[in-house]
Amino acid sequence: MLQLQKVTFAYDTEPVLKNISFKIKKGQHISLIGESGCGKSTLLQLIYGLLHTEGKIFWQDKELLGPHFNLVPGEPFIKYLAQHFDLMLPLTAAENVGKHLSNFYPIKKRRRIKELLEVVEMEDLADKKAKLLSGGQQQRIALARALAKEPEVLLLDEPFSHIDHFRKNNLRRKLFAYLKEKNITCIVATHDSTDALSYANRTLVLKNGKIHADDSPENLYQNPPNKYVASLFGDVNHIMLRNLRADEDSRKRVLLYPHELKIVKKSAVKAIVEKSYFQGPDYLIKAKLNTDSILIQHENALDENMEISIAVDKKLVHQRVSRS
Numbered sequence: 001m002l003q004l005q006k007v008t009f010a011y012d013t014e015p016v017l018k019n020i021s022f023k024i025k026k027g028q029h030i031s032l033i034g035e036s037g038c039g040k041s042t043l044l045q046l047i048y049g050l051l052h053t054e055g056k057i058f059w060q061d062k063e064l065l066g067p068h069f070n071l072v073p074g075e076p077f078i079k080y081l082a083q084h085f086d087l088m089l090p091l092t093a094a095e096n097v098g099k100h101l102s103n104f105y106p107i108k109k110r111r112r113i114k115e116l117l118e119v120v121e122m123e124d125l126a127d128k129k130a131k132l133l134s135g136g137q138q139q140r141i142a143l144a145r146a147l148a149k150e151p152e153v154l155l156l157d158e159p160f161s162h163i164d165h166f167r168k169n170n171l172r173r174k175l176f177a178y179l180k181e182k183n184i185t186c187i188v189a190t191h192d193s194t195d196a197l198s199y200a201n202r203t204l205v206l207k208n209g210k211i212h213a214d215d216s217p218e219n220l221y222q223n224p225p226n227k228y229v230a231s232l233f234g235d236v237n238h239i240m241l242r243n244l245r246a247d248e249d250s251r252k253r254v255l256l257y258p259h260e261l262k263i264v265k266k267s268a269v270k271a272i273v274e275k276s277y278f279q280g281p282d283y284l285i286k287a288k289l290n291t292d293s294i295l296i297q298h299e300n301a302l303d304e305n306m307e308i309s310i311a312v313d314k315k316l317v318h319q320r321v322s323r324s
């Protein structure tokens with residue numbers, strides 16, 4: 001188990017992280033999300049041991065004492081993949097992956113490098129010099145290198161940010177299946193809602209230096225505690241309740257994702273179309289609903305200034321309003 005107790009950290013006077021405490025079971029996958037600058041990378045660096053904290057960090061029964069106590073910063077059983085993946089540019093892809101592997105068993109080393117290049121789908125470029133690889137290819141090599149000595153804990157900071165969409169999905173499925181198979185504990189700091197929703201057992205949300213929410217991705221998505229959390233997963237409407245229900249006269253608001261608003265033939269709730277955005281499988285319709293600007297997922301594009309009728313599941317509205 002990885003355990004953080006009252007971890008606090010400041011680069012200068014103002015703390016970036018304040019009294020962070022949580023536990024992560026061995027083999028769990030955690031996504032760490034929050035707005036840019038909220039301290040995700042700082043938290044990963046504290047766990048790895050690059051930064052010193054007054055709080056305590058344990059792995060199993062061992063306290064990780066941090067850079068004031070380790071001659072070489074960083075714990076040997078943890079691998080941290082930073083946003084800038086620091087490869088040896090004159091070496092080949094394969095040499096970079098094997099950089100920290102012992103030369104004592106050359107056959108075993110070659111086999112391991114091959115296995116890892118397969119995980120990140122880079123077998124074809126094994127002999128290409130790192131300096132000649134694209135940003136996304138370099139990122140995949142850095143991932144393979146982080147896995148080479150099979151860490152117990154893997155800390156990934158935006159690990160797919162340079163990788164194209166098509167390859168990213170495949171790579172994610174392969175990588176997280178590999179980590180599960182090897183029972184490697186993993187924390188992924190990410191802005192990507194797919195990382196946060198599809199591949200994590202649990203999601204930690206950081207805000208103002210604190211753990212703002214800690215729950216399963218399903219619970220956080222379906223019952224977002226507030227707009228901050230909901231908007232980390234994508235577009236979300238924050239609609240004044242009285243704009244949806246004529247009988248409602250309070251200033252309460254309800255959080256609804258664009259796919260939860262339906263355009264129907266008839267309803268008392270009317271909006272005016274402002275713009276349609278093509279998004280592949282459907283369109284995102286921007287419309288004005290009295291005082292609110294809203295987004296609705298819809299199968300067709302709609303004409304500007306057209307009046308539309310909107311329906312929302314009453315139970316869902318009730319559930320979301322009672323939580324907020």
Ligand SMILES: Nc1ncnc2c1ncn2[C@@H]1O[C@H](COP(=O)(O)OP(=O)(O)OP(=O)(O)O)[C@@H](O)[C@H]1O
Pocket residue numbers: 011012016034035036037038039040041042043189
């Ligand atoms: N070396 C540093 N010296 C001083 N301040 C820093 C340093 N590194 C980060 N910060 C500040 O600490 C805060 C947290 O930064 P951090 O990089 O941890 O955020 P983040 O959530 O990972 O951001 P992003 O999502 O944009 O990568 C920010 O306000 C940042 O400006």
